[in-house]
Structure formats: structure tokens, C-alpha cells
Amino acid sequence: MARRCFFSFHYKHVWKVNQIRSMTNVIGTAAAGFQDASLWEEAKKKGDKAIKDMIDKALLNTSVTVVFVTYGTANRKYINYEIDQSLSRGNGLVAVQIHHLKDQHGQTGSPGAIPSQIKAKGYKAYKYTTKESFAKWIEEAAILAGK
Template sequence: MARRVFFSFHYQRDIWRVNQIRNIGEIVGTAAVGFHDASLWEEAKKKGDTAIKKMIDDALLNTSVTVVCIGAASAGRKYIDYEISQSIARGNGIVGIQIHELKDRLGNTDLAGATPALLTRAGAPVYKYADHARLAARIEEAAKRAGR
């Protein structure tokens, strides 16, 4: 059975980078800020914080691991702490993956970003993205640490 993973990331800045890593065999990626339909995110933003938090909560359903994709601006995202705290509350395994060295749609890499403070306080390990196989292994390690 495929493992369902919630990917937390800065949509506008890092969607191209995250799309390069989310298609791993045996991993089903979900995210509050639609891989499938960005218009859903825009609609939720118009409705306010409650709608966005519901979207995040719904995306976390049936996931066992949260991957916090750390780019140059991830730590400053408005909902990063909510995504991490909700992941912890539901017992997800959590891992941080630095993605700044992946190229964007224009072929540019980015600056390394700060690790979100709540991720550090949770004791979640943080790794630099290397390849799909290592990311899949990190996801499995996070699941086992959480007993999932």
C-alpha cells in the first residue's frame, strides 16, 4: 500500500521544486495548497483563516508523515506552524527536507532557508534533498519514529 504524505511548502516560491520530488513510488503526496487545483487555494484565501485551516486539516486526513520542504522563505509562511502543530497532534512522522538546491522553472537554485522553529522544537530531523530513494527512506524513518 502506498504511504500518504502531506507536503508543507511555500507554494508560490517552491511549487516547481516540490513537484520534482513528490512523485516517488509508493508515496501519495497531498498538500493543502493544491498540487491539483491552485484555484482552490485562492478561493480559500478569500474566505479567510478558518477556510485555509480546514483545507490543511482535510489534506492531513489519512496521512502518516509530514514532509516540511524547506526553501528560502518556508520558515516565514503564515501557516507553517499550523501545519506542523496539526501534524504533531495527529501523530504524523515529521521530517524537514531542504530543497533550495533544486532548480525552479527557470533553472535557478535558491538561497538556503531557515528551519521553521516549531520543526526544530519538535526534534524533527532535517536533511538536504539528495534523490528520490533517500527521500523515500527519510519518509519511512519518520513514519517508524512516529509508530506509523
């Protein structure tokens, strides 16, 4: 079953996320409500409330939030906000480590900690492998959330 998902990640890792984002098993993906860096930059100029409003709007009609994990993810202010808002809306959660994927410069990164809210609620974390596995993890998260 196709799921409408919200993708949560540190924007500097958008290249890695884009390798996964367009898969056919995931529709209507939202990346923190931002379609490109210019929208992110504009929202940052308007302040915290504008960014949170964009996140809230992007979460509408989603059933699962995928948190892409790299080094430092667990400490990102807006990622934590996205997770908290996802939980309050009843979304399923899944953490997916992507540090091992290559960026636009051919570099990989270091693994990061899984955000504590994900573990505390009994949701799972995985290291990205294949689109089939990714789709399965999304479906498991939705089922755990009763979606």
C-alpha cells in the same frame, strides 16, 4: 512501505516540489490541501478558517508530513499551522531542503531555517538528494512517530 504523506511548502515553490511529488514511494500526497493555484486563491478569498479547513482535510489519513524548506519557510503562517496540526495528529515530520533544485526559470534559491517545531520534537532535516533517500527519510519519520 508506501506512506500517505502531507507535503507542506510555500506555494511559490510548487515547481520544485512537483519534481519530487510523483515518486512511487509516496502515495496520496497532499499539498496543503490544494490541487492547483485556483483552489488556493479561492480559499484565500474565503479567509483564514477556509484555508485551515482545507489543510485539516488534507491531513486526514496521513502518517508523515514532509516540510519542504526554502528561504522563509520557517516564518510562513500556514506552514507553521500545518506542522502544529501534524504534531497534534501524531504524524511523523521530516524537513527536506529544496532550495538547490531549479525552478521553472532554471533558478535555484537560498537555504532557509528549519522550522523550530521539527527540531524541538527530535525530527530530522535533510537536503534533497535522491528518491531512495527521500523514501528512507519518510519511513524514519513514521517510525519516530510510532506509525
